[in-house]
Amino acid sequence: MRQIRIEAHGGSEALQFVEVQEPSAGPGQVKVRVRAVGLNHLDLWVRRGVPGHRFPLPLVPGSDCAGEIAEGPRAGERVCIAPAFGCGQCAACQRGQENLCRHYEIRGEGGDGGLSEIVVVPERDLLPIPEHLDFEQAAALPLSGVTAWQMLRKAQLQPGETVLILGGTSGVGSLAIQIAAAKGARVLATAGTPEKRQRCLELGAEQAFPHREDAPFHRQVKAATGGAGADVVMEHIGAATWERSLKALAWGGRLVTCGATTGAEVQINLRALFFKQQALIGSTMGTRADLLAYWSQVSAGRVRPVVAGSWSWGDLAGAHQALEAGVVGKVVVRVD
Numbered sequence: 425m426r427q428i429r430i431e432a433h434g435g436s437e438a439l440q441f442v443e444v445q446e447p448s449a450g451p452g453q454v455k456v457r458v459r460a461v462g463l464n465h466l467d468l469w470v471r472r473g474v475p476g477h478r479f480p481l482p483l484v485p486g487s488d489c490a491g492e493i494a495e496g497p498r499a500g501e502r503v504c505i506a507p508a509f510g511c512g513q514c515a516a517c518q519r520g521q522e523n524l525c526r527h528y529e530i531r532g533e534g535g536d537g538g539l540s541e542i543v544v545v546p547e548r549d550l551l552p553i554p555e556h557l558d559f560e561q562a563a564a565l566p567l568s569g570v571t572a573w574q575m576l577r578k579a580q581l582q583p584g585e586t587v588l589i590l591g592g593t594s595g596v597g598s599l600a601i602q603i604a605a606a607k608g609a610r611v612l613a614t615a616g617t618p619e620k621r622q623r624c625l626e627l628g629a630e631q632a633f634p635h636r637e638d639a640p641f642h643r644q645v646k647a648a649t650g651g652a653g654a655d656v657v658m659e660h661i662g663a664a665t666w667e668r669s670l671k672a673l674a675w676g677g678r679l680v681t682c683g684a685t686t687g688a689e690v691q692i693n694l695r696a697l698f699f700k701q702q703a704l705i706g707s708t709m710g711t712r713a714d715l716l717a718y719w720s721q722v723s724a725g726r727v728r729p730v731v732a733g734s735w736s737w738g739d740l741a742g743a744h745q746a747l748e749a750g751v752v753g754k755v756v757v758r759v760d
């Protein structure tokens with residue numbers, strides 16, 4: 425069978441087809457014929473490499489995987505695969521907080537991922553694909569959705585509260601808008617272009633503001649909330665927007681962050697933080713319970729995938745270019 429393998433970091437030439445022997449399923453495992461893989465920004469880091477971080481090369485990339493069970497009593501069932509897993513043994517895993525496990529592994533980052541004709545995974549990692557979604561739509565959902573879900577859970581977003589979602593058309597942002605709106609929160613968003621801001625409104629945001637350079641979205645959030653600010657701010661842009669994001673936060677507000685695309689070093693005024701009784705919360709991926717709770721919303725049709733388009737895995741380089749160009753919605757790769 426064929427799979428994509430990264431032997432050494434680099435440009436699109438790093439993404440190479442290799443021929444390998446088909447794996448077989450052991451006890452508790454299932455063989456899945458992969459149909460579609462959703463790309464995340466993580467795929468760019470894995471391909472290019474990250475200074476000071478060592479990926480376990482050679483590596484099969486791809487974290488978000490949809491396909492059908494290839495053999496056994498459940499053959500033909502359409503499934504997504506949980507994008508990450510813990511060791512299953514340690515205290516964090518026993519508590520159900522596998523994303524705090526020291527051996528937590530995201531598929532396609534800490535070990536082989538889904539850009540392969542066949543993958544073998546534990547049966548417990550399967551998520552049924554609801555009937556209204558095709559493989560490409562389903563592959564757009566798991567990783568960024570569970571990330572958005574845990575962020576809003578940890579920030580304790582309540583119905584009627586206002587949430588500001590930075591980068592509302594990003595993978596995490598586009599799903600967070602829908603999750604927050606379904607919770608009954610009032611959603612404000614930011615996005616870099618008029619087209620993207622329009623998209624935020626279509627997804628369920630009440631208003632969307634520019635955030636590039638020094639666009640004063642914090643003042644627009646204050647104006648939209650009668651001067652109060654947002655109860656929850658969802659950050660993942662990092663240094664470029666941090667100061668304005670904090671200024672947009674209400675007294676008693678919670679800022680939750682899962683990324684630092686534009687830089688990780690930021691300033692905090694401690695007096696403002698304690699006097700306004702604000703909380704800063706870090707978040708990475710989600711627990712198994714978060715994934716299942718989120719997936720029930722997907723199954724109910726309350727969260728819809730936002731797909732930019734699909735590329736054959738023969739044109740994986742083209743898919744990476746689209747991802748790098750910042751297209752609106754998920755870049756999905758067809759394993760065909």
Ligand SMILES: [Zn+2]
Nearest residue numbers: 511514517525
């Ligand atoms: Zn563990």
